[in-house]
């Protein structure tokens with residue numbers, strides 16, 4: 258065979274090979290596609306099976322209503338309302354593209370009879386049908402929505418109204434009577450307005466009665482809570498910032514402890530607490546709602562979404578200071594103390610001023626820091642870490658710029674993943690974040706990373722631990738003399754602080770608490786119930802402008 262012929266034959270062989278390969282590839286692709294289709298069909302069958310199972314939830318009522326302008330076949334079961342459009346036969350046989358719909362009763366918080374009324378008419382009027390008020394989810398936000406079922410028959414409408422009402426009141430976690438505390442001084446003094454505008458109408462609609470106290474001073478909510486008849490209420494609501502929330506949470510747990518006559522051991526709060534955010538940061542509200550939004554918060558309350566949440570007790574020299582969710586010692590305590598001295602400034606400016614000033618005078622504290630690592634068993638159940646026998650404390654002595662203890666993730670719009678992303682609401686432990694001595698620029702880098710999603714702990718001077726207890730014993734007031742006197746020099750009206758016996762500023766849930774001695778913090782698993790849901794991240798509104 259001549260060479261060109263050989264080459265041709267080789268070429269032919271090659272092209273045959275590639276054709277074969279292509280064919281193989283094609284058939285493999287076809288096979289894969291067929292398998293995928295079969296899988297999809299199987300999944301669809303499974304889904305349909307599940308749907309059928311759910312729909313086998315037997316029909317309680319069935320009737321015809323108009324939704325919009327079209328008639329629908331409406332089915333009510335114990336858990337859902339389903340509507341299917343009734344398509345009239347047309348001479349042309351044209352299909353109408355109307356969609357069926359479904360509404361889960363767990364999302365419905367009110368049902369009303371609709372009537373036609375003239376302007377100013379308060380009662381009576383011909384029946385139009387029933388209206389259902391429900392919540393719709395938009396990301397982390399819950400929004401109010403209504404569904405109108407029209408049928409002019411009074412008897413038909415009444416039967417549906419009664420049955421729906423009965424099904425809705427069957428849910429035991431939904432409150433009927435609430436004790437409400439409103440702090441009129443919170444943040445921009447908008448708490449009363451927020452409650453009246455966004456919350457009260459939803460409570461009224463859901464037939465939730467309320468007993469309102471507008472607080473007159475710090476400690477007012479605590480004194481009311483100590484005295485009031487708790488068994489009358491199904492829950493407590495706090496409208497305010499983190500300081501107000503901390504006071505009401507503390508009051509609920511303290512009251513449970515007093516009622517149970519248990520001076521040593523904290524007792525789980527009897528009533529759940531709903532938080533309507535009206536502060537500037539609203540860390541606790543963000544941690545259980547994912548947003549700072551009064552409507553979302555109110556809808557979680559009326560729908561009875563309950564969450565068990567861990568709390569800490571803070572004590573010094575054997576005396577209880579308070580119950581709370583988070584505490585900051587060092588930088589966090591100092592900047593709050595500085596901000597409190599400038600109460601006359603608007604809150605955002607005050608905070609910025611305090612952060613910048615405290616950064617400018619950054620000083621470490623010489624501390625003895627001890628902690629009790631959390632055991633796995635603490636996190637799984639409602640178990641008191643104190644009851645676990647031998648306690649093996651780890652103790653370090655050193656210079657710290659900041660020490661934080663947080664039993665909840667502390668989400669906020671400035672730190673969407675939370676100040677303590679490694680802890681959760683009810684894992685029976687707290688996050689200990691200890692920031693050792695470093696340069697100002699490195700410390701600022703660490704702080705800035707809270708705004709982004711991660712990396713705030715990947716510095717050699719930051720250590721984190723999962724703990725069930727922490728003890729902090731400040732050993733001296735390093736650098737305070739110079740710092741405080743500079744501060745005082747600015748405000749000539751306030752007396753110079755006497756350093757002897759001076760207390761250390763702590764930021765406990767956004768409130769300034771001054772403690773002179775060692776502080777013991779213990780985590781108490783699921784000590785309180787809050788209205789809300791488990792969220793992994795808060796809605797962010799951009800970074801904090803001060804750093």
Ligand SMILES: Nc1ncnc2c1ncn2[C@@H]1O[C@H](COP(=O)(O)OP(=O)(O)OP(=O)(O)O)[C@@H](O)[C@H]1O
Nearest residue numbers: 443444472473474475497498499500501536537538
């Ligand atoms: N009528 C009142 N006047 C002054 N203080 C009050 C009053 N009612 C309650 N307080 C106290 O005000 C403190 C701060 O409340 P809160 O956290 O709601 O507001 P805030 O400090 O302005 O908010 P934020 O901390 O989010 O900026 C709480 O300790 C609370 O007990």
